[in-house]
Structure formats: C-alpha cells, structure tokens
Amino acid sequence: MTSPAPLSGAAAPCIRLHAVGVTYPTARGPVEAVADVGLDIGEGEFVALLGPTGCGKSTLLRVIGDLTPPCRGQIEVRGQGAAAARRRNEFGFVFQEPALLPWRTALANVHLPLEVVGYPAERRVRRCEELLDLVGLLGFKDNYPHELSGGMKQRVAIVRALAWDPSILLMDEPFSALDELTRNRLQEDLLALWAVEHKTIVFVTHNIAEAVYLADRVAVMSARPGRIKALLPVRLPRPRRPQMRDTVEFLEHLRTAREALGG
Amino acid sequence: MSEPAGPPAPETRAWERLLPPALFLVAALLVWEAAVWWFGIPRWLLPAPTQIAARFVKMKTLWYHTGLTVMEAASGFAASALVGIALSAGIVHSRVLERGVFPYVIVSNAIPIIAIIPLLTIWFGFGFAPKIMIAAIITFFPIVTNTTRGLKSADASVLDFMRSINATRWQVFSKVQFPCALPYIFAAFRIASSLSLVGAVVAEFYGSDRGLGFLVITSATQLQTDLLFVAISVLALLGVGSFTLFGRIERAFGQGRVDVEYRR
Numbered sequence: 001m002t003s004p005a006p007l008s009g010a011a012a013p014c015i016r017l018h019a020v021g022v023t024y025p026t027a028r029g030p031v032e033a034v035a036d037v038g039l040d041i042g043e044g045e046f047v048a049l050l051g052p053t054g055c056g057k058s059t060l061l062r063v064i065g066d067l068t069p070p071c072r073g074q075i076e077v078r079g080q081g082a083a084a085a086r087r088r089n090e091f092g093f094v095f096q097e098p099a100l101l102p103w104r105t106a107l108a109n110v111h112l113p114l115e116v117v118g119y120p121a122e123r124r125v126r127r128c129e130e131l132l133d134l135v136g137l138l139g140f141k142d143n144y145p146h147e148l149s150g151g152m153k154q155r156v157a158i159v160r161a162l163a164w165d166p167s168i169l170l171m172d173e174p175f176s177a178l179d180e181l182t183r184n185r186l187q188e189d190l191l192a193l194w195a196v197e198h199k200t201i202v203f204v205t206h207n208i209a210e211a212v213y214l215a216d217r218v219a220v221m222s223a224r225p226g227r228i229k230a231l232l233p234v235r236l237p238r239p240r241r242p243q244m245r246d247t248v249e250f251l252e253h254l255r256t257a258r259e260a261l262g263g
Numbered sequence: 264m265s266e267p268a269g270p271p272a273p274e275t276r277a278w279e280r281l282l283p284p285a286l287f288l289v290a291a292l293l294v295w296e297a298a299v300w301w302f303g304i305p306r307w308l309l310p311a312p313t314q315i316a317a318r319f320v321k322m323k324t325l326w327y328h329t330g331l332t333v334m335e336a337a338s339g340f341a342a343s344a345l346v347g348i349a350l351s352a353g354i355v356h357s358r359v360l361e362r363g364v365f366p367y368v369i370v371s372n373a374i375p376i377i378a379i380i381p382l383l384t385i386w387f388g389f390g391f392a393p394k395i396m397i398a399a400i401i402t403f404f405p406i407v408t409n410t411t412r413g414l415k416s417a418d419a420s421v422l423d424f425m426r427s428i429n430a431t432r433w434q435v436f437s438k439v440q441f442p443c444a445l446p447y448i449f450a451a452f453r454i455a456s457s458l459s460l461v462g463a464v465v466a467e468f469y470g471s472d473r474g475l476g477f478l479v480i481t482s483a484t485q486l487q488t489d490l491l492f493v494a495i496s497v498l499a500l501l502g503v504g505s506f507t508l509f510g511r512i513e514r515a516f517g518q519g520r521v522d523v524e525y526r527r
Contacts, residue, residue, distance in 0.1 A: 062423075065427055066427075067423055067426060067427060086426075086427065086429055087429050089428055089429060091427050091428075092427075093423065093424055093427040095420040095423065095424070096420075097418075097420055099418055099420035099421045099423075099424055100421075101421065101438075101439065101442070103442055112438065113424075113428045115434075115438070116425070116428050116429070116430045116434050116438075117428055117429075160424075161424075164428075170427075
C-alpha cells in the first residue's frame, strides 16, 4: 500500500455529494431519511459512513449507487450523474446479506455480473477463479451457497461485486451479520483486495472499530434525519495490521468517533 | 442466513413405501369381490372387481377414448401454461397489466366452469375446441397465480444487485426471476395437470360422442356400471400419473438448491 489517499476533497473528486436529501412517504406522513449531505470522496479513497441503525446511511449509499433517487441535491460521479455511472457499470454493490442465487455455484454466482456487463466471454471463468482464489475459495468454486458458511457466502458476494473490475465499491454493512472472528478475517480480506484492486470504497457500518480500522476517513452521521455530523480522518499507517487495534492511536480514534456519534 | 444444510435423509426404498398401500388395495378389492358374490349384488349396481377387470380387457376402444381425452387435456394445459406464464411475466413487469388484468384472473376462477361449456359449444361446436378451451380455462388460474407469486419471490437484494449492474429487464427475468419461479411453476403444473383432465372430461359430458367423459355419461345412462368403473379407474390413474410426473420434474430441477431461502 502506498501513501494514504487524499484526506479532503481533492481537485477532482471521484464522488461528490451536494446538499443531498431523501424523504420517504410513509403511512404516517413523509419521513426525512437523509438531510443536506455534502461530501467529496477522492479517487481510490476508502470512506466509511458510520451511524446508528436507521440513520439513513444505507439510503445515502443507495443514492450514490443510483438505486434510490435523491429528492434534493446533486450526486456527481467523476463529473457526471450517478445514473450515467451506473449505466457504465462503475458500481460494485455488496449488501448486508450475500444475496447469492441459490441455484448457482460459487463460481457461477461470480460469473453472473460478467454475463450482464458484457465481459469478454473467453476470460470470464478464469477471472472468476482468480477472484475466488484471492479470498481462498477456489476449492469451493463448485459448491452451492447452501453448502457455504455465512463468511464464505459474503466473500463470494464481495468478489462478485469486483468481478468486472468496477471502479467504485459500495458496501452496505457487509459484515454486520457475521460473528466477530469471521468479520475480522473478512476485514483483512477486504483490505488485501483493496491493495490489489485499488477501488474507491464507500463502506456503510454501525461498528466504530470497523470504520476506523478500514477507512481513510470516517463520516459520522446523526440519527434521523441523517446528516454528516463530523468527518474524521484516520491517521493510521497503511497497511493496517490487526495488532494496530490495541494501539493508543487506534483507541484515540475510537474515542473521537464515539464522541462525535454521541455529541 | 441459514446454516449450510446437512445431507438429505436417505430416501426409503420404493417397495418399502409402496408395499403398505398396495396391501391395503388388495385387501379392499378382496372384500369388495367377496361382498358382491356373498350378497348377490346386481352387476348394474356394483360390479365385482373381476368383472370390471374383464370389461377393461375386452374394451377395445378404451385407448381411443383415453387418447382423445388426454390429447384435449394436454393441449389445454399446454396452451394455458404458455399464455399463463407469459401473462405472469407481463404482470410482474407492468403495473398497468397487474392492476388491469389480475382482478379478472381472480374473477375467472369464481365462474363455475360448467356454466361456460354450453356457451363454448354454441360458438365452437361439438369438436375438440371447446374441450381444449375448458381444460385451458380451468388450469389458467393456478398457473397464473403461482407463477406470479414465484416471479415476485425473487430476493430484493438480488434485484438491487441486478439493477446496480444495469441489467436489462430480460436479463433480470431470465437469470433471476424465472429460475426463482420454477419451483412455484412446477407446483402449479402438478395441480393443473389433474385439473386439465377434470376440465376435458366435464366438457365431454356436454355434447360429445367420444372421450372418457362420453364413456362415463353413456355407461351411466345405460347402467353399464362396470364400464363406468373402467373409465373412472383410467381417469384416476391418469391423474396420479401426471401428478407424479410433475412432482419428479420439480424435484429434478430442485437438485442442489435450497428453495426455502427464496420462499418468504
């Protein structure tokens, strides 16, 4: 890993959010999920959206990925709208649940997006095997999802989102359904993948340690309506190592983030 | 998320499953046979199993009638499956179609099918056409409702993922929704295959000179009760056969997958 990505919005940010707001109609009247969010995310930067459950961070991620239209404000991805970026297959999405197709093997699941985005047919299987190998699942390529553990399924889901080499990875609490050991293992996997396939990553989580350990910057969000209360740069060296979790610097970052969340 | 499932329980061997019901059947037939001879029940009221079997062997035109009825039922079923699945695909992809057509699919199920037969006979005569149509109409409802439910059972996150990679509607349908719906479709086919036989036979009751339904009606009016039993037995076997066939196909398609995850 080279030097950390720019800490603030550089000259040409990868993703730029300007005054983004989302309001949902519900039976009990409109609910403001996201209010007035402005954020610049640099090329190759790893940004965590940290906030309590139901603070609209997932909604914000869906707005960036053009799965939910914003009610107010603008989203630019490399100077164009989010819809254009989605149509160019710039986004690799990972959800809280693996969302694999149960009738497809691990390899066939990673293969799925390659069939859709028009990846060269003769290189597809090799690409899938390469990626499964990166996360130690090559030996399970012919297994069906119900034959894999929760952590394995989520790893398949992650490499599925990387298969066609999208430039931006959007991750919606991808590890929150996993036990702590598996979660730590997958965090290492993700950082290793990020070192190989340098992507811009927006990572939604409600886990403070996870946000600090993984990200270059942590955007701390308030409860509904979700707004960005604080932008905390993480000044920990890369590559991150598990032993860093016990250092004073790491714990100080945790404290700052916790205070920002609570305040 | 469910834990990895263990290996399925070993299936009991076929003869172990089939032996008890077979024994009961033989016992019931023996009692029936004995009762008929013992009490001297007249043949027109209740023929003995052996008399029915003899009639079955002697009945040369049975296969002709059976073939016709099966053809009508199968044609109606096939037409209904094609149109029904296409309509379900439309309903899932179009709000207008769902709101505009789906209520009528439900209404169609509320109309007693027998009431339509004379109308179809006025329009299409005494040939195959009205029988095939009745078989199609009677199977339409379970096929459309089940297929629609199956297509809608696709996981929301998977659909989000497909949208995030800008998949076309056809790709979403063919790669996600349709495979998701297959267990539902085969379940519908299992029900519809026996229903289509019912439809064809009932349609043959009204204005027909061939087919198993015709056989049932004529043997009943002429008090040829043994022939009536032959026709009923053939119909029962056909129903069980088609039910088993589609059950097998459903299981063959279900190999190596957990449907439960997708059936919320």
